[in-house]
Amino acid sequence: MKRILIKNAKIVNEGKIFEGDLLIENQFIAEIADSISAKPDYKVIDAEGNFLIPGAIDDQVHFREPGLTHKADIASESRAAVAGGITSYIEQPNTVPNAITQELLEQKYQIAAQTSHANYSFMMGGTNDNLEEILKTNPRNVAGLKLFLGSSTGDMLVDSSDALEKIFSSTKLLIAVHSEDEVTVKSNLEKFKADYGDDIPVKFHPEIRSVEACYKSTVKVIDLAKRTGARLHVFHISTAKEVELFTNKIPLEEKQITAEVCIHHLWFTDADYETKGNLIKWNPAVKSENDRAALWAALLDNRIDVVATDHAPHTLAEKNQVYTKAPSGGPLVQHAVVAMFEAYHQGKITVEKIVEKMAHSPAKIFKIENRGFIKEGFYADLVLINPAMPWNVKKENILYKCGWSPFEGTNFKSRITHTFVNGELVYQNSKVSDTKAGMRLLFNR
Structure with missing residues (x-):
C-alpha cells in the first residue's frame, strides 16, 4: 500500500481553514487529524505555511x-x-x-x-x-x-x-x-x-x-x-x-x-x-x-x-x-x-x-462522485499552494501546446508546489510526472 503523509498544512474545506495532517492511502484520503504520526513506510511532505485545497x-x-x-x-x-x-x-x-x-x-x-x-x-x-x-x-x-x-x-x-x-x-x-x-x-x-x-x-x-x-x-x-x-x-x-x-x-x-x-x-x-x-x-x-x-x-x-x-x-x-x-x-x-x-x-x-x-x-x-472536497474516503485529488512564493509567467514555463498565455509577463505571488491526482503525486518542483493518473469521472445520478 502506498502512503503519503502531508504534515502541518492549512487545510481548506467547506468554509473552514484548520491546521492539521492528512494521510493518503493509495487513491484515497484515509485520515485527517490535528496530528498523524509518521511510520517507516510513509512518504512525508512538510506543508508548513502552505494551503492544502481540494x-x-x-x-x-x-x-x-x-x-x-x-x-x-x-x-x-x-x-x-x-x-x-x-x-x-x-x-x-x-x-x-x-x-x-x-x-x-x-x-x-x-x-x-x-x-x-x-x-x-x-x-x-x-x-x-x-x-x-x-x-x-x-x-x-x-x-x-x-x-x-x-x-x-x-x-x-x-x-x-x-x-x-x-x-x-x-x-x-x-x-x-x-x-x-x-x-x-x-x-x-x-x-x-x-x-x-x-x-x-x-x-x-x-x-x-x-x-x-x-x-x-x-x-x-x-x-x-x-x-x-x-x-x-x-x-x-x-x-x-x-x-x-x-x-x-x-x-x-x-x-x-x-x-x-x-x-x-x-x-x-x-x-x-x-x-x-x-x-x-x-x-x-x-x-x-x-x-x-x-x-x-x-x-x-x-x-x-x-x-x-x-x-x-x-x-x-x-x-x-x-x-x-x-x-x-x-x-x-x-x-x-x-x-x-x-x-x-x-x-x-x-x-x-x-x-x-x-x-x-x-x-x-x-453531482461528481467522491471528489471536490477534503474528506476521508474521498479520492485524494489535492493541491498544495505556497501563498508567498512569487514567480513570473514566461514562455519557458508555459506548458500549453500552443506555447503562449494571456498572462505572459504577469507576476503571481502564490505558487502551486504539489498536485495529487487519485493519490499520485503528479506535479512537484515545477515538473509534471509521466504518470497518467486521471480517471473517468462518475456522477451520482
Whole structure:
C-alpha cells in the first residue's frame, strides 16, 4: 500500500481553514487529524505555511482532441492543468468530428484513458437534429449535454426553436449552454464589416458580441428551462445585466438553474484590448469594468456558482490574423488557480470562497462522485499552494501546446508546489510526472 503523509498544512474545506495532517492511502484520503504520526513506510511532505485545497474541477475546457491537435491535445493540456492545480476537467464537444453521437463521444473517453494526467469527463454535444443520440447518453458516466446557442469555434449552433424545445423537454441531463443570440451578433458584425472590412479593430469585439446578444439569449434559455423543468447551467456569464437573472435565495443543491464565470472575465476588461489584442478575444467577449465588477459581486453573493476557465487554445499564427479570421479563445488551465489566489492577495475573495467556487460547487452541480472536497474516503485529488512564493509567467514555463498565455509577463505571488491526482503525486518542483493518473469521472445520478 502506498502512503503519503502531508504534515502541518492549512487545510481548506467547506468554509473552514484548520491546521492539521492528512494521510493518503493509495487513491484515497484515509485520515485527517490535528496530528498523524509518521511510520517507516510513509512518504512525508512538510506543508508548513502552505494551503492544502481540494483539486480544482474545471467544468469547461476545450482540449482540441480529436481533429485540432496542432494546437492542443488531451495529454498536453491535462499536463498544464495539473501544474495549475486543476485535477478534474469537463471537456466540450466541438472537436473534429463533433462529439454528437455515442460512438464519437466514447472515442474521446478512450483517448483520455490512455493519455490524461487529470480526471476527465466529456460533454455530449447537441445539434438541431440529434435528439435520438442525446437520449442514449448515460448520466452516470457523462457530465451532461452542451448546446451552443451562439456560434463559436466549430459548427455546432443550435438555432431551431423546435429543436431546443424538444431537447429541454426530453432529457434529464444537465444542459450547459453557450448563450449568445446569433441574430444579434451577425447583425452587429455586418455593421462593423461595412466600415472596416475584415480588419475590424478588436476593441469593437464587445460591441459585436454585445451585452444585448448575451442578455437576449440568456433570458430566452432561462425561460425555456423554467417552462420545461430542465436542469440548466449557463456557461461564461460576462455581463452585469445577466447576473440579475440568477438567484442566491436558495441553496446550491436546490437550484435548477446555475451559472458560471470564467477567469478572463474576472481578470481583464475592454481596456486590455489595446495591449493584448486578439489574445483576449473570447466568446463571449471581455467587456467593461462595470461588467467585471458586477461579475465579482455576483460570484461573492452566490448568484454565480462556479469559476472555470473555458480553456480554448489556438496557435499564435491563428490569433495574429485579422479580426474576422482570428479565432476566439485562449489557454488558461495552468494559471487559473493562481490567478484567483492573486485576487485573494488583493482582498477580493477568501481562500475558502475560491475552494467553494472551483472545487465544492462544480462537484455539487454535476453531482461528481467522491471528489471536490477534503474528506476521508474521498479520492485524494489535492493541491498544495505556497501563498508567498512569487514567480513570473514566461514562455519557458508555459506548458500549453500552443506555447503562449494571456498572462505572459504577469507576476503571481502564490505558487502551486504539489498536485495529487487519485493519490499520485503528479506535479512537484515545477515538473509534471509521466504518470497518467486521471480517471473517468462518475456522477451520482
